[in-house]
Amino acid sequence: MATHPAAVSPQPAHEEHLTSTGLDNVKMAMWAFLGSECLFFGSFISTYLLYRNRTNGGPDPAHIYDIPFTSVSSFVLLMSSLTMVLALAAIQRGDERGMRTWLFATAFLGMTFIGGQIYEFTTFYEEGLKLTTSPFGSSFFVLTGFHGAHVSVGILMLLALVGMSLAGRLSQADARKVELVGLYWHFVDIVWIVIFTVIYLVPTE
């Protein structure tokens, strides 16, 4: 928020009120919501850590993860944060066309990541790791599945922004809307860094 002084656009958005703290209401709400989300993912990650060795005779983490493949899709997702920043910078300059390009690029990278996740889930299923195989399988699919659901919601919001822009309803004065979706998007990326590290990279015994 404070990192983007350019958000103070020449025409201040009409819905901005003076607030007691000086922080924008919607932005504060988004930060509060993201704080709540930390506990949401934290609880699922804790569940996973408890269960990662409880394979019930099914596949175990060391043998089923394809780290090079997931590294590539993680890289794709992290690059989408860059395009998101570029989209926000574009609209803050008043470059609506540039914003649409970068928003679409962000959504596309997100969709690539989701595609990779679908491929990964399918492969795991074929190798015998199902939702119902073991506590390990349940906690892996549910944690990464909820993350994927968050990414998907983010993609919908990005595409909605593109649609609003095409309808002429997203001008420089509305840069805050792009910023809010950006906050959410970066959060989902950061959660993935934690998930990728804790689940894929930390070895199990």
Add this chain to the structure above:
Amino acid sequence: MATAALQQPRRSIFARPTATTGWYSWVTTVDHKKIGIMYGVTAFIFFLLGGLEALAIRAQLAVPNGEVLTAEVYNQFFTMHGVTMIFLVVMPMGVAFFNYFAPLMIGARDVAFPRLNALSYWIFLFGGIFIYSSFFLGGAPDGGWFGYAPLSTQAGQDAASGLADRGMDFYAVGLQFLGIASLAGAVNFIVTILNMRAPGMTLMRMPVFIWMTLVVSFLLLFAMPIIAVALFELMFDRLFGTRFFAASAGGDPILWQHLFWLFGHPEVYILILPAMGIVSEVLPTFSRKPIFGYAAVVFAGAAIGFMGWGVWAHHMFAAGLGPVANSAFALSTMFIAVPTGVKIFNWIGTMWGGSLRFTTSMMFSIGFIAMFIIGGLSGVTHAIVPHDAQQTDTYYVVAHFHYVLFGGALFGIMSGFYYWWPKIFGHRLSEKIGKWNFWLWFIGFNLTFGPMHIVGLQGMPRRIYTYPDGMGWNVWNMMETVGSFMIAVATLIFLFNVAVSRRKGREEAGADPWDARTLEWSIPSPPPEYNFAEVPVVTHRDEFWHRKYFVGPGKTVEPVFSGGAVDHSEHAEHDGGHHIHLPSPSYFPVVAAFGMLVSAYAVIFALPAVAIGILIMTLGFFGWVFEPGTAE
């Protein structure tokens, strides 16, 4: 082009509703005061339902080998009694008071997100209806409000009968659903309190009730996602065959207990802190003194909010966590009694030397302090691990949490009703009937839950649907049943009071019937839609008192000369506040909440139909985003 279309005053599908009277105005309202009233009325109806379940339980247990309820129905009733009283009564009652008074007490015209506020209410209402509909759809939840796995994952999983027992499915999905309302409300109140304060209303000038609202909102913000995860895991275990709590596959039922109580203990403070806030407003008003040690009360409340996260495993002393964990949680549990004790001494200090007025509201607040001390002390006995091993799963525990939740939270809420009724409805509740209400409620309460300490220490287990003769429990149980019906009579007296005070020779309250101290009393009763004709400028804690009185030479309290209390500018009064911009009503919150209701049923009965619910919900949010800012 679209911007031009927006400026044209044409009726589109997104046009905002304009009704201000009639049922439609309630459905579409985004006014925090109307939403507060709806929360209160709905929660009270659920209170009656939960009370009826309690009466049936007490009727069953009045004598040994009772035959009023079967074991199956008993299990459903005690589970639904707990779920109702916690999630559908005490929590939303707190929210009702937050809604109505948080903006008034900080000098705001509404909450930060009025439509989100309406959405919270509709989700709460639909969630309550959803859970209660389980009675007609194969049986209500019957695994206890705490839903311990693997009992909760296996209950009703026979699938032999055609209409399977889906009670715990309703539990898992219904509480998830209600959690969304709490989370949205928490975000809304955090932003409202931090961002919408009137000029000069610094944090340390806020009324204690507002502080407690803020602490509760943060507790909700961080506790609801944890129960959400636990409920997702439970729901997936039941519906999709995951293995989270299946011990046969290596799943760990203790994980449920950790997640549940990591939510559940902050939840206890979510239930009690609003009542503590109410009492902290009532006692100063009727003692004619400012609250004793304001900063200590505020910091104690915040300390409870932090320490509440470090005590959850005291619910699990019998689960076998080992001596180190048990000792650590025993210590933290004893420590959390310290800030609670600070508050109690501050309340007593507030009354000390004050000129006390024993109104019904004041009596409920004093009752709160006394009953909460008893409940708090029995709580400390649970912190002692060997002691707890004797008490756990006995009626002693039931006695303890009813002394804090009924003797605490509900006494505080009743105090709030009598205190703020004149502000909300413009007339007082009868004090004469109110005294009857208080004493019957007070005696009935102690008669019901006092003997539970004794039968509990005698070894009577909780959650049993009947007990044999000759255990020495008969007299006490009969006494408890008599007491519970006294509470029922007291509740009817309250409803009678509401009806009578409304009609016969109503005592018009005026703006400030109690000679109170905070901003909500500076405006007419009931408050106009725009709350404050002119946003107040705050210069003191207890702002309104300082507008009425000043401390003269020799430390005497003198009234400010006439007109001092009225600072709204006359022109704002005269044009009826028409120049004040208020958010227009909207029907999209109820549409979005309805979509969620459809999804909730679909999850249980026909999974693919979730898509229909999500579609309705998406349409609701789509309309929400694109509807114009005002009705004009």
